[in-house]
Amino acid sequence: MHLTRFRINTARQQARSLLASPQRLHAAVMSSFADALPSDAPGPRTLWRLDRNAKAEVLLYIVSEGRPDLTHLVEQAGWPTTGGWQTYDYRSFLDGLQPGGRWAFRLTANPVHHIRRKDGEPTKRTAHVTPRHQMGWLLARQEASGFRILETPPERRRLPQGDEFQLTVRDERRHDFEKTGEQGSGPQRVPLVTVTFDGRLEVTDLAAFRQTLTLGLGKAKAYGCGLMTLAQAV
Known part of the structure; x- marks a missing residue:
């Protein structure tokens, strides 16, 4: 399991388009996985959430079985030359509870x-x-x-x-x-x-x-x- 955090660049037009539609953002999240299965498939599913901490600080969190590749989100809604995302080992955290x-x-x-x-x-x-x-x-x-x-x-x-x-x-x-x-x-x-x-x-x-x-x-x-x-x- 993985926990991923990505900061969205709210100044970009494509970012605002994603933030305006849960349907579009869901599609963008699922595009982060080459082997994504339908959402009703058995087993762990991909979860995501937006934290709107301030107008200019919107964070996307993802919990997933596989490790995501958010390159497309960085290009569309991030900072392509200076930004990125952080992915952590969530299983070790769960095991420590x-x-x-x-x-x-x-x-x-x-x-x-x-x-x-x-x-x-x-x-x-x-x-x-x-x-x-x-x-x-x-x-x-x-x-x-x-x-x-x-x-x-x-x-x-x-x-x-x-x-x-x-x-x-x-x-x-x-x-x-x-x-x-x-x-x-x-x-x-x-x-x-x-x-x-x-x-x-x-x-x-x-x-x-x-x-x-x-x-x-x-x-x-x-x-x-x-x-x-x-x-x-x-």
Whole structure:
């Protein structure tokens, strides 16, 4: 497994075109692998995420089984003479994780639920639209995903909200782009709502947690969702 980081040159027109479309960026990411398999193939899949830390600092993270070659991205959306990318051995990091370990984390996800507007109608996948429900979506998945989000010490909670968990949700983005449909069906419109979670967690189930880090969490993984990264907790 590999973890790759690439800084996007937001001043370039091709970079802005990629950033405007999760579909185009997904295609660019998958073009980094000569032997890329369809996204529904069994086994570890390629995950990616954009971190928009500032207007001029946008980072692309990729977790993949194979080692990527981002030469085309450097030429199209980077700094061809001075830029590059960094790829790290992710397997050794995963092997070093321990139950009870505490980490700061970041996750961009597509928090959705299924609703039925009228009796007899099929359920429809719908995005959560409030921070409280978006946080609830992640909290509902923590146990099965091998971690628990740490609670905020009582003396640090703000009233009347409470801030029970060390978790924030930010950078909600709404996308609406065109996707090539099944053979003969023509293009399809894809609405997508994404948010970024920052917080602190404790590893509770090592096998499940490693699976979360390599297979992703939630829906829309092809469009930049599901990749959780860790940093040393302060």
